[in-house]
Amino acid sequence: MTFRKQAMIILRRDLRIEGRSGEAMFITVPFGLVALFLIPLALPLNTELLSTIGPGMFWVVTLLFGMFITFRQSAAESSAQKEQLRMLGVDPAARFTGRAAASAMLLLVFELIVAPAMIVLFAPAAVPGWLAVTPLAILAAAGLAVIGTLAADLTASLRTRSALAPLLVAPLSVPLLVPAAQGLESIRTKNGILIPALFMVAVVLAVAVIGVVTAQPLEETT
Amino acid sequence: MKPRYALLGLATIGMVYGFSWASRMPGDAVQGESARIISVHVPTAWLAFLAFGMTAVFGIAWLVTKRAKLDHLAAASAEVGVLFTGLALVTGMIWGKATWGIAWDWGDARLASTAMMFFVYLGYLALRRATPDPVQRARRSAVLGAVGALQVPLVYFSVNIWRTLHQTQSVRPDGASLPTETLISMLVNLAAFTVLYLGLLLWRADQLRVEEARLAQTHLTPNAGAAVVPPKLQPGS
Numbered sequence: 139m140t141f142r143k144q145a146m147i148i149l150r151r152d153l154r155i156e157g158r159s160g161e162a163m164f165i166t167v168p169f170g171l172v173a174l175f176l177i178p179l180a181l182p183l184n185t186e187l188l189s190t191i192g193p194g195m196f197w198v199v200t201l202l203f204g205m206f207i208t209f210r211q212s213a214a215e216s217s218a219q220k221e222q223l224r225m226l227g228v229d230p231a232a233r234f235t236g237r238a239a240a241s242a243m244l245l246l247v248f249e250l251i252v253a254p255a256m257i258v259l260f261a262p263a264a265v266p267g268w269l270a271v272t273p274l275a276i277l278a279a280a281g282l283a284v285i286g287t288l289a290a291d292l293t294a295s296l297r298t299r300s301a302l303a304p305l306l307v308a309p310l311s312v313p314l315l316v317p318a319a320q321g322l323e324s325i326r327t328k329n330g331i332l333i334p335a336l337f338m339v340a341v342v343l344a345v346a347v348i349g350v351v352t353a354q355p356l357e358e359t360t
Numbered sequence: 361m362k363p364r365y366a367l368l369g370l371a372t373i374g375m376v377y378g379f380s381w382a383s384r385m386p387g388d389a390v391q392g393e394s395a396r397i398i399s400v401h402v403p404t405a406w407l408a409f410l411a412f413g414m415t416a417v418f419g420i421a422w423l424v425t426k427r428a429k430l431d432h433l434a435a436a437s438a439e440v441g442v443l444f445t446g447l448a449l450v451t452g453m454i455w456g457k458a459t460w461g462i463a464w465d466w467g468d469a470r471l472a473s474t475a476m477m478f479f480v481y482l483g484y485l486a487l488r489r490a491t492p493d494p495v496q497r498a499r500r501s502a503v504l505g506a507v508g509a510l511q512v513p514l515v516y517f518s519v520n521i522w523r524t525l526h527q528t529q530s531v532r533p534d535g536a537s538l539p540t541e542t543l544i545s546m547l548v549n550l551a552a553f554t555v556l557y558l559g560l561l562l563w564r565a566d567q568l569r570v571e572e573a574r575l576a577q578t579h580l581t582p583n584a585g586a587a588v589v590p591p592k593l594q595p596g597s
Contacts, residue, residue: 288507292500298490305486309479310507312472313514344510352503355423 141232148228148236153243162207162244170203170248171255178259185261192260193322197315199256200249200278205307207248208241208286209300217295220357230357231350234287238349242283249275263326274321274331277338281314282307284342288349291356313341364566367559374552378403381545394458397451399545403553405448405474409512410557411441412481416509419502429569431498434505436564438484440557445478469518477511484508494572 156162177195178188215223223233253275256262289306293299317334324331382399418434421427452471453463465471484504491497 285507288503292487292504293490296490298486302483302486302490305479306483306504309476309483310511312476313511316469341510345507348503348507352423352506355499356503 139227141229141235144228144232145236145239148233149239149243152237152240156210156240156244161210163247166203166206166210167248167251169206170199170252173203174199174252174255174259188260189263192256192262194319195260196253196256197278197318197322199252200245201282201308201311201315203252204245204248204279204282205286205304207244208283208307209290209303214290214294224357230353233357234291234349234353237290238280238283238287238346241287242280245279245283246275249279270325270331271322273335274318274338277335277342278314278318281338281342281345282311284345284349285310285314288345288352291349291353310345314338317341362562364559364562367555367562371552371556371559374548374555378545378549378552381541381548385541385545386539394455395542397455397458398542399549401448401451401455402546403549404444404451406550407553407557408441408445408448408474408477409516410554411437411444411561412477412505412509412512414561415441415481415484415505419505422498423502428494428498428572429565431494431502432565432568432572433561434498434501435485435488435568436561438481438501438505439564440560442478442481442485444553444557445474445481449474449478470515473511473515473518477508477515480508480511494576 174195177191181187181191253271285307286303289303289310292306293303296302317337321331321334321338324334378399382396385396385399415434415437418430418437422430422434449471452474456465456471457463484501487504488497488501491500
């Protein structure tokens with residue numbers, strides 16, 4: 139079976155499990171919306187301030203709650219499952235790719251739900267067109283998914299996993315978060331998103347390559 | 361004499377010489393006496409970059425050769441890097457307060473990215489502490505070390521990518537923008553801090569080797585309580 143086919147099977151499996159458990163969509167997404175709702179309550183009643191910080195808050199919520207999507211319990215494989223996949227000859231790199239792709243798709247859905255909520259709650263001064271924002275949203279979802287999947291592999295089977303994995307992901311995601319925020323600002327000022335988008339592509343590719351190359355050695359440990 | 365002591369001695373001599381040059385530096389017209397901090401701030405920041413770069417190199421070398429010594433060197437390098445990143449942040453904040461009027465500016469890309477690099481390697485050290493098995497620990501931290509090293513060029517070039525409060529590099533291929541005394545003091549300390557890094561690296565790597573051997577020994581010997589067996593109760597007693 140080809141690498142692509144294996145990755146597609148893992149992707150379909152992860153999405154099917156999420157479809158049955160609803161962990162990301164019915165728990166993490168509402169939790170993210172609650173966070174977005176709480177932020178204005180913690181700030182002085184200033185519509186102008188809220189419209190300024192709205193897009194930034196969208197990325198912060200995406201980062202913090204997107205992490206929980208990549209670490210969802212339903213995506214964590216037990217040792218027995220991994221053994222089975224190994225015996226079936228599934229390439230660890232294909233497994234990494236499939237899991238990261240599934241997380242990226244779920245993150246994209248998360249962004250699609252949270253973005254309108256942000257627009258309604260924060261009323262940003264200039265709402266950028268969907269076409270301009272789409273590449274940034276896709277790249278942010280892909281980047282967060284590969285970093286999260288890698289962190290999940292690094293912390294697999296550790297007792298402190300739930301605290302350690304976010305500690306690894308949050309600072310590593312900064313090279314994604316900063317250009318994403320700059321990209322939105324560039325759209326607002328009509329400067330184009332090419333530079334921030336290229337920067338994000340470089341980060342996503344670098345982490346994805348490391349994740350794929352080290353999938354085999356990391357597989358041996360668990 | 362062990363090489364690490366020779367290196368630490370050499371570093372001390374170098375730093376004394378470097379600081380003597382720093383005391384001869386002319387006070388800056390704008391920054392005043394606070395400009396002297398550059399002779400400590402730049403070498404600490406350089407050492408942080410070097411240490412994190414070497415963490416990645418040692419980690420990748422471990423993945424290839426599986427030699428335990430390389431893992432100890434990677435861990436030791438990360439620890440030294442975290443220490444000196446912390447020092448670079450503190451000295452930078454002291455200088456910022458004196459020069460810019462504020463110790464921390466969120467709009468400054470160099471400050472924010474350095475702090476994030478600091479947290480990445482705190483995560484690296486936390487991952488090592490959380491992983492009890494030595495092989496698993498070495499493997500996982502080698503991968504994280506490689507990913508973490510991506511932050512190093514980002515932090516270094518942040519002043520060029522985003523034009524913010526922090527000035528660009530003082531020494532560039534097109535020449536240095538510093539007075540001679542300042543430049544000499546900075547370069548001498550740069551060399552001295554590099555030697556200090558080597559000394560600390562060897563020292564800490566040796567400690568990690570001993571700690572790991574001791575832990576392995578502890579796992580081999582049965583617990584003291586294992587010698588105590590509960591008394592067997594006789595039927596009817």
